[in-house]
Amino acid sequence: MLIFNTQEGLKTHLQKNFATKKTIGFVPTMGALHRGHLSLIQKSMSENEVTVMSIFVNPTQFNNSTDLDNYPRTLEADVEKLKEISDNIIVFAPSVDDIYNGQTIAQNFDFDGLEYEMEGKHRPGHFDGVGTIVKRLFEIVQPNKAYFGEKDFQQLQIVKKMVKKNQLPVQVIGQPIYRETNGLAMSSRNERLSKKERNEAAFIYKTLQEAKLKFETKTAAEVIQWVENEFLKNTHFKLEYFEIADEATLKSSAIKEHHKKYRAFIAVFMNDVRLIDTISLN
Numbered sequence: 001m002l003i004f005n006t007q008e009g010l011k012t013h014l015q016k017n018f019a020t021k022k023t024i025g026f027v028p029t030m031g032a033l034h035r036g037h038l039s040l041i042q043k044s045m046s047e048n049e050v051t052v053m054s055i056f057v058n059p060t061q062f063n064n065s066t067d068l069d070n071y072p073r074t075l076e077a078d079v080e081k082l083k084e085i086s087d088n089i090i091v092f093a094p095s096v097d098d099i100y101n102g103q104t105i106a107q108n109f110d111f112d113g114l115e116y117e118m119e120g121k122h123r124p125g126h127f128d129g130v131g132t133i134v135k136r137l138f139e140i141v142q143p144n145k146a147y148f149g150e151k152d153f154q155q156l157q158i159v160k161k162m163v164k165k166n167q168l169p170v171q172v173i174g175q176p177i178y179r180e181t182n183g184l185a186m187s188s189r190n191e192r193l194s195k196k197e198r199n200e201a202a203f204i205y206k207t208l209q210e211a212k213l214k215f216e217t218k219t220a221a222e223v224i225q226w227v228e229n230e231f232l233k234n235t236h237f238k239l240e241y242f243e244i245a246d247e248a249t250l251k252s253s254a255i256k257e258h259h260k261k262y263r264a265f266i267a268v269f270m271n272d273v274r275l276i277d278t279i280s281l282n
């Protein structure tokens with residue numbers, strides 16, 4: 001398996017593929033790989049001649065330094081998991097200096113308001129950090145297609161917006177959420193939950209599924225009220241937000257319009273571990 005720690009090394013290697021016009025699929029990650037990431041890799045391998053995965057914990061997208069320090073870093077184990085799939089995956093695991101060249105700051109983006117909703121409200125500057133790293137990685141890897149999980153649905157919409165606004169020649173592809181058997185959305189942060197907490201965290205998806213059923217007959221305001229009450233009754237969690245929003249604009253919506261697609265979004269704390277999830281409602 002080829003592992004590159006510098007952009008120069010990776011770019012030199014990829015030159016050959018640019019010359020022979022081999023299609024490149026790209027899966028950007030922050031490591032601590034789980035089956036959700038591996039399914040993105042498999043999708044990329046089925047659709048492209050070359051697949052590159054980046055493993056880079058991007059400091060500029062963390063608005064909380066404790067969260068950045070606690071983020072799991074498991075490069076060796078990640079590489080072993082990738083080897084089980086294929087030796088042909090190219091891994092790009094650069095240092096912060098290699099990417100930011102001594103200036104660890106994010107560029108400012110205008111995502112037409114998508115950045116001010118939900119995660120953007122609660123994690124100021126987060127999407128500037130995401131935009132900065134994804135754009136930089138796209139410039140280095142120059143992929144034909146890039147794969148993102150739908151758990152971070154807002155991030156997916158923002159990356160699509162960035163690609164469109166900057167006219168980048170890459171197709172951004174979202175993939176369905178990969179879940180544990182109890183329904184908990186797979187996330188690198190789940191590593192920080194005990195076994196008991198992981199079991200209790202099944203409550204998040206269970207509540208989302210019930211919210212989806214209620215949305216068939218009730219207003220958005222009624223469903224929101226119901227979810228907030230459910231989380232008040234459950235002492236394992238602290239609800240940060242539950243919102244029902246238009247899938248395209250991510251703006252929360254009090255009235256239902258038949259031609260629009262709606263989605264519920266949730267962020268909760270289980271002790272100091274922040275978990276997010278989302279479900280399509282119609």
Ligand code: PAF
Nearest residue numbers: 028029030058130133152
């Ligand atoms: O979703 C993630 O893991 C990160 O936000 C990403 C897209 C790899 C950028 O650092």
